Amino acid sequence: MDSMLVFDRAAVRRHRDRAAATVDRVADILRDVAERLVDRLDDTTRQYAQALDVGGRGIVAPLLRARGIQTVSCDLSPAMAARNPAPCVAADEEYLPFAEASFDLVVASLSLHWVNDLPGALIQLRRALRPDGLLLASLPALGTLAELRSALTETEAALTGGASPRISPFPELRDCAHLLQRAGFTLPVADQEELQLLYADPFALFADLRAAGEANAVRLRARTPPPRDLFPAALAALPQTDGRHAVTLRIAVMTGWAPAAVAP
Numbered sequence: 724m725d726s727m728l729v730f731d732r733a734a735v736r737r738h739r740d741r742a743a744a745t746v747d748r749v750a751d752i753l754r755d756v757a758e759r760l761v762d763r764l765d766d767t768t769r770q771y772a773q774a775l776d777v778g779g780r781g782i783v784a785p786l787l788r789a790r791g792i793q794t795v796s797c798d799l800s801p802a803m804a805a806r807n808p809a810p811c812v813a814a815d816e817e818y819l820p821f822a823e824a825s826f827d828l829v830v831a832s833l834s835l836h837w838v839n840d841l842p843g844a845l846i847q848l849r850r851a852l853r854p855d856g857l858l859l860a861s862l863p864a865l866g867t868l869a870e871l872r873s874a875l876t877e878t879e880a881a882l883t884g885g886a887s888p889r890i891s892p893f894p895e896l897r898d899c900a901h902l903l904q905r906a907g908f909t910l911p912v913a914d915q916e917e918l919q920l921l922y923a924d925p926f927a928l929f930a931d932l933r934a935a936g937e938a939n940a941v942r943l944r945a946r947t948p949p950p951r952d953l954f955p956a957a958l959a960a961l962p963q964t965d966g967r968h969a970v971t972l973r974i975a976v977m978t979g980w981a982p983a984a985v986a987p
Contacts, residue, residue, distance in 0.1 A: 739802070740803070743800060752935075753832070759974075772793060773795070775796075797812050816844050829852060853981065859976075864973045871970055875890065878953055887944060913977045914976055922967055
């Protein structure tokens with residue numbers, strides 16, 4: 724039912740379409756997170772031949788191919804999908820077009836947090852894996868952009884007496900391993916990595932979010948222009964470190980294995 728949907732998927736696609744031309748602005752941040760995720764492969768003894776890159780924005784696929792892993796990339800946005808080396812396809816994470824047991828590795832770096840049915844998407848990714856295949860996924864966890872969320876909420880409440888949702892809701896870390904287990908993965912593990920971003924010009928934070936395709940796509944977001952003073956006042960209220968405005972990224976890293984094949 725529409726009333727149960729948190730995110731406007733059409734808006735997510737539009738944001739990623741536009742970001743295909745600007746995502747290089749934040750490539751260093753995205754690459755840092757992607758490299759941390761892909762480096763988890765070094766903790767396993769398996770060899771991976773065929774991987775699915777979900778929403779890697781043209782960054783994850785080259786990292787996997789550098790390891791000798793054949794990689795298919797997909798993205799909700801056709802324009803963003805085209806940033807990847809071929810083969811790449813435009814595909815909705817909630818309705819993946821891949822046959823069961825197509826890959827022995829799935830990597831989803833910062834690409835599942837705009838999905839309405841995250842348990843269902845994880846089930847589809849598990850089905851796309853061969854027995855004993857590995858899922859590596861990262862997504863923003865609760866506490867990400869907490870400074871900005873608090874500043875926007877408090878400032879808007881002071882200006883208007885209310886507040887519109889302007890930052891996406893994020894899952895708690897403790898829920899992530901449960902989601903993997905619920906989706907049928909074995910040995911589910913979720914841990915957290917934290918990055919702090921510092922901005923001399925706080926307005927550059929908004930520019931980076933738009934450049935990455937991370938503009939607000941919450942269905943209940945305000946559709947009217949915000950108060951003129953909202954963003955300048957909220958950004959001025961961000962905490963500072965060494966004279967620069969600070970925001971936190973808390974990244975949940977999820978690993979899980981597809982069940983082993985059952986002997987006949």
